[in-house]
Amino acid sequence: MKKNNNDITIQTPIHSGFGPRTMAIEALQGEDLSGKVAIVTGGYSGLGLETTRILAEAGATVIVPARTPEKALASVSAISGVELESLDLLDPTSIDAFAERFLNSNRPLHILVDSAGIMASPLSRDKRGYESQFAINHLGHFQLTAKLWPALVKAEGARVVSVSSRGHMISGIDFSDPNFENREYDKWIAYGQSKTANALFAVELDKRGENYGIRAFSVHPGSIVTDLSRNLSDDEMRAMGALDEHGQRGFSVYNDELKTIPEGAATIVWCAVNKQLEGMGGVYCENVDIAQAVPSDNPPGPGVKPWAVNPVYAEQLWQLSEKLTGVKFPE
Template sequence: MRITTPFDERSTAAEVVAGVDLTGRRAVVTGGSSGIGVETARALAAAGAEVTLAVRDPEAGRRSAEDLRSSTGSKQVLVAPLDLADQRSVRAFVAAWEGPLHLLVNNAGVMRTPEQRTPEGWELQFATNHLGHFALAAGLHPALAAAGHARVVSLSSVAHLQAPVDFDDIHFRRRAYDPGTAYAQSKTATALFAVEAQRRWAGHGITVNAVHPGAILSNLTRHMDQEALDATIATGGYVFKTPEQGAATSVLAATWPQLDGVGGRYFEDCNQAHAHVDGTPGGVAAHALDPEAADRLWQASLDSLAGTV
């Protein structure tokens, strides 16, 4: 049965979390120093959660943390360094974490970057958006399992409609690099992660869902061609959300009581997405929910982290 809620594309994170008490709960928000990440963190902190901003730039994180403390009155906003494209940084974050973790919001990401590779030879967008978060969530699994009724939110994108994961050439070692295709397959991967993590971890008390936050003008769009972006805005190609609205679906997946134990799904505009129909906007593609692809991606990710591919 498709999950529907009282909220929609106009709802804000604050509206979604209103009435939810997160006192005593601990959350990590990657990329929590700007854009929808900081608004996700603001909503969680305002509801009483201890929130750790896991950020590549600790100084920017400290500025955001101070703003969040001031706006929410919470003294439980922390900052920790995390570079998702650097597996050493991911391992250091995991090693430093102590105690249970109730909410993990895999929010950080890069979009349509020029061709770049990590030291392992991984394509940067796949390495950051999927493999970094995969390693983080897997490393924090004991903390999530210890929390009881923990939730993981995996940020995908409507861009996933443009490409499945190409398992024969994930890292563009043979095919010509295309920044849009690379971004699209990385966001298909983040949706597939939710499918397989839910299957593997539901019995450990962990609920995992994927979300599309909507189109938001933020630092994420910095690699997009400005002329094309301006044309898209002018022609109404996207209805852009505010960061507060963009954070709403993540906050819903992290906190809405009726989603306890309901996972492996893809949400947009604060409701479970319909199946995508060709020629129409939005929805979720079958290739992003395919259980066989999800299982294959999980193994490929383990192999990558083990250095075997």
């Protein structure tokens, strides 16, 4: 199914009626997902697990790929409608094999949530030599989405949710050296670059997918203490206000930015299924609404910086990603 809607969604809030305390089940807004098929990368822990649970309990069949499915089994075994699969986002061969198995099932793919990721990790590289945060957070999902494209088209109305972060404010894309081959590695700069890539990916994917009924969104879920922080020291967690006097990781207070897991998954679920976003796409969302565009010199806080939604940068990243992965989306 092709659509010829050339409207551009404006990067400004639509006043959804939701907010930072909205939980994922509320953002679903009663949608019946019976007969829908979803894939949630990272869907067995943290925000991904909550997203999996909400989508499955609403009736969707949810495929959860994991590098070691047997380890993920304990997390999802109590949720009906979940299928575990094998996928390593650092391994191009594994990505292709997973996508091929799904395509061979002849099912449409209505929802793809690209949420697996790593944060502030020590320098390591994938099998192609690419920096691991850029490789897992962006390039692996770029390749996965490209390979699943026929199933997304088959859905005749699919949504792709790219999980970004306020971390995009740390750094844009260094197109001359994205893999830290000629510059000193900084784990936070690398993370920020990968989160900017997640946002730009949604911009260009939505542009290319709209005529096929495929809409894409990027999401800042908020700051949530999950396994994503495993590479951070206790001192780093303490500096973020996420370590109590007993050495336990977590927040003692919550606000517009600091959230529980059900609150953090709310914007992901909203972008994946809520009818408020019908006919829209290519935007960065937070607090269960479209985020406000803010100037590049704004202090860190709500909103999205220009370099994360710039359509010229989005196309440039797309071309770079095709070159690095050797994968092209079908015309």
